[in-house]
Amino acid sequence: MLTTSSYNQLKNAQMAFEKLNAAKPSIYRKFINIIKLTRQLQFGYQYMGALIMDEDPGEFNSTSKDDYVLSVYYREIENLKTDNKFLDLKQLLKTYKQLSYANISKLALGEKPEALVGPTLVR
Template sequence: MIALSSLHELYSAKNLVEQLKVSQPSAYNKLLDVISLTRQMQINYQGFGTLLMDENEKQSFYGNIHIRDSVLQIFYGEVDRLKNDSNFEDVKLLFSTYKEIGYTTLCKLILGESPESLKGVHQGNSTLK
């Protein structure tokens, strides 16, 4: 699924991420940890999002066919740890509210990418000479 989003939607999502960070730091930190693990294991973010939201069963590799089952079990354990957090409903609300911008885009926002970089908007004050 290709998700096209406006800069306004990205800022709105970023604001909700910041609210989660402040109001539910434990759930936010678990989310950040598991998204970082997703990146480090080269698992695609869309697959992580669908797993998080119970939209499909556990897939065998989520885009990285070289991951051993024993390592995947660690990943699944971290996802389950996040789902078992007492404030997981706030995480789920974030992902369901902004599903249309795409789980990949949402994960990148959570990791700290700016809305402008996600939209390909140039930042800075460079001048043409």
């Protein structure tokens, strides 16, 4: 699937994450930790986003076959989802979903919107 992100959309998403970090740093920090864990385990951001948003992760399934690693990953995502501030994060992700969870994750990690403008292949 191919998605296209405009600079304005990316900039708005970046500002929304900055506001979330300022207003609710604990949920923002948990989200950043999930992003880093996703990257460390070499899972896809789309897989992560689908799990967080209760979507079907079928086409983005992880390549890991290790049940323990998957159980730790799922437990961390459930920990994020049970936070009482999770609905704010979920609404933000829903609002900017068209940018792709990969671009959203990169913005949350501090990447500049200029670097993410244009088409993105979502796998």
